[in-house]
Amino acid sequence: MEPQTSQNGVVAVCILKGGMGKSTIAINLAHRLQKNHGKTVYVDVDKNGHGTEFLGFGEAYNKNGQLENVIFRDTHPSELLIETEWGFSVVPSSTEMSTINDRMKNQMNADVILKNEIVDPLRGEGYEYVVLDTPGDPSKVADNALVAAQSFIVPVIPGQGSISGLERIMESQLLPIIEATDGAADILAITPNMLSESIRPRKPDRRLLEDLNENWVDYLPQYARITDEQWEQIDDQGRGDIPLPGIRERDALSDSFTENKPVAEYDSSCDQIKHFDTLAGIVAERA
Amino acid sequence: MDSSNLRNQLDQVKEGASEQDEADEDLGNETETTTDESATDSKTETADPSETTGPAFAAQTSKKLSIYPNEETARLIKVLCNSVENNLIALGHDDFEVREAHDAMVRFAHEHPQKVTELVLEARDLDPDAVDDLP
Ligand SMILES: Nc1ncnc2c1ncn2[C@@H]1O[C@H](COP(=O)(O)OP(=O)(O)OP(=O)(O)O)[C@@H](O)[C@H]1O
Ligand SMILES: [Mg+2]
Numbered sequence: 001m002e003p004q005t006s007q008n009g010v011v012a013v014c015i016l017k018g019g020m021g022k023s024t025i026a027i028n029l030a031h032r033l034q035k036n037h038g039k040t041v042y043v044d045v046d047k048n049g050h051g052t053e054f055l056g057f058g059e060a061y062n063k064n065g066q067l068e069n070v071i072f073r074d075t076h077p078s079e080l081l082i083e084t085e086w087g088f089s090v091v092p093s094s095t096e097m098s099t100i101n102d103r104m105k106n107q108m109n110a111d112v113i114l115k116n117e118i119v120d121p122l123r124g125e126g127y128e129y130v131v132l133d134t135p136g137d138p139s140k141v142a143d144n145a146l147v148a149a150q151s152f153i154v155p156v157i158p159g160q161g162s163i164s165g166l167e168r169i170m171e172s173q174l175l176p177i178i179e180a181t182d183g184a185a186d187i188l189a190i191t192p193n194m195l196s197e198s199i200r201p202r203k204p205d206r207r208l209l210e211d212l213n214e215n216w217v218d219y220l221p222q223y224a225r226i227t228d229e230q231w232e233q234i235d236d237q238g239r240g241d242i243p244l245p246g247i248r249e250r251d252a253l254s255d256s257f258t259e260n261k262p263v264a265e266y267d268s269s270c271d272q273i274k275h276f277d278t279l280a281g282i283v284a285e286r287a
Numbered sequence: 288m289d290s291s292n293l294r295n296q297l298d299q300v301k302e303g304a305s306e307q308d309e310a311d312e313d314l315g316n317e318t319e320t321t322t323d324e325s326a327t328d329s330k331t332e333t334a335d336p337s338e339t340t341g342p343a344f345a346a347q348t349s350k351k352l353s354i355y356p357n358e359e360t361a362r363l364i365k366v367l368c369n370s371v372e373n374n375l376i377a378l379g380h381d382d383f384e385v386r387e388a389h390d391a392m393v394r395f396a397h398e399h400p401q402k403v404t405e406l407v408l409e410a411r412d413l414d415p416d417a418v419d420d421l422p
Pocket of ligand 1: 017018019020021022023024025046048050135136193194195247248249250251253254255257359
């Protein structure tokens with residue numbers, strides 16, 4: 001059964017763990033959504049502001065007052081918008097985020113504040129797609145982001161306990177939302193990230209890919225799927241024309257941020273850009 | 288998948304994982320196993336804070352060392368410490384000290400010299416699987 005999605009164009013890139021590539025994927029997803037599908041805004045709600053800094057907006061991150069006024073007073077979130085030369089807009093994170101998180105806890109309807117004060121008004125300004133970059137630890141702000149999004153993309157990397165991070169966020173945060181909305185909310189994709197070129201047996205990459213293909217294949221984008229027959233072929237005869245799965249580790253993906261750009265603006269020949277296009281297609285169709 | 292399937296699937300996966308993990312022995316999965324257990328345990332047993340024993344060794348008996356990881360890698364120490372701290376909290380121990388993770392990191396690496404060699408090779412852009420050919 002195809003679940004009915006809420007279809008509001010809002011997606012959260014999320015996992016309860018740091019360093020999985022949430023910001024990398026959120027930024028490049030926003031870029032490809034804007035490029036291929038429609039007006040997009042990237043919203044960084046992670047208090048660490050890494051995504052904001054990746055894009056070179058550290059100054060905005062350190063500026064005080066604005067975000068609090070948007071969330072707790074009547075300031076419109078368009079006041080926070082930064083237009084970029086790459087097409088999509090950015091709502092930067094802020095050093096105020098922790099204070100905001102604490103204040104949120106005492107509010108009525110504490111889980112829909114971000115939706116009401118930022119996401120919906122921005123949608124009203126004509127943004128078709130909103131990409132939320134979420135924190136790696138549980139917080140009120142994170143709950144808010146997930147409730148606002150109802151559509152989730154979850155990145156996992158080889159090793160480092162990322163499978164347990166995946167199970168944790170599913171159990172403690174995503175499932176409750178999905179169940180409460182009777183399946184209107186949904187996980188759009190679980191995507192591997194930072195894969196190396198090695199898929200030899202028993203290596204962390206292999207274990208991750210086997211685990212995902214065995215347990216979560218319905219959520220895997222095509223670029224990460226490997227069938228049992230393909231594994232056999234890989235082990236018996238070599239990989240042949242079976243493509244290496246994505247998203248792989250690429251210098252361009254991290255170096256682009258030292259130049260404060262999405263990867264396609266930094267090196268348009270990077271062979272992983274197509275995977276962000278795939279994710280953007282999934283979001284455009286289902287988020 | 289609809290939501291009830293998703294829950295069933297998640298329960299199944301978690302059951303399978305705890306059996307399978309015991310057989311596994313390399314770096315990635317050991318980390319996974321530990322965190323895995325924390326995720327399940329925190330649900331089944333309510334953690335009793337009075338059980339908390341405190342750090343295994345005192346700050347005075349720790350040794351200050353300089354280590355020289357690559358800048359990017361250095362950032363991961365903090366990420367790792369956060370994960371360990373979260374896991375301990377989930378198990379009812381809210382008195383984590385960073386030195387404990389540092390101590391465990393060194394012991395962990397010491398038990399896995401081959402894996403460390405692999406990572407060094409990989410950082411040089413050499414084939415990490417070459418360690419499989421070591422005598
Ligand atoms: N596919 C990739 N190839 C190369 N580098 C990557 C890739 N994905 C992520 N990185 C790098 O790994 C680091 C962590 O990624 P990122 O900051 O996107 O993760 P995160 O989950 O948002 O982390 P945090 O919890 O710190 O916000 C960054 O330095 C990023 O440049
Ligand atoms: Mg981030």
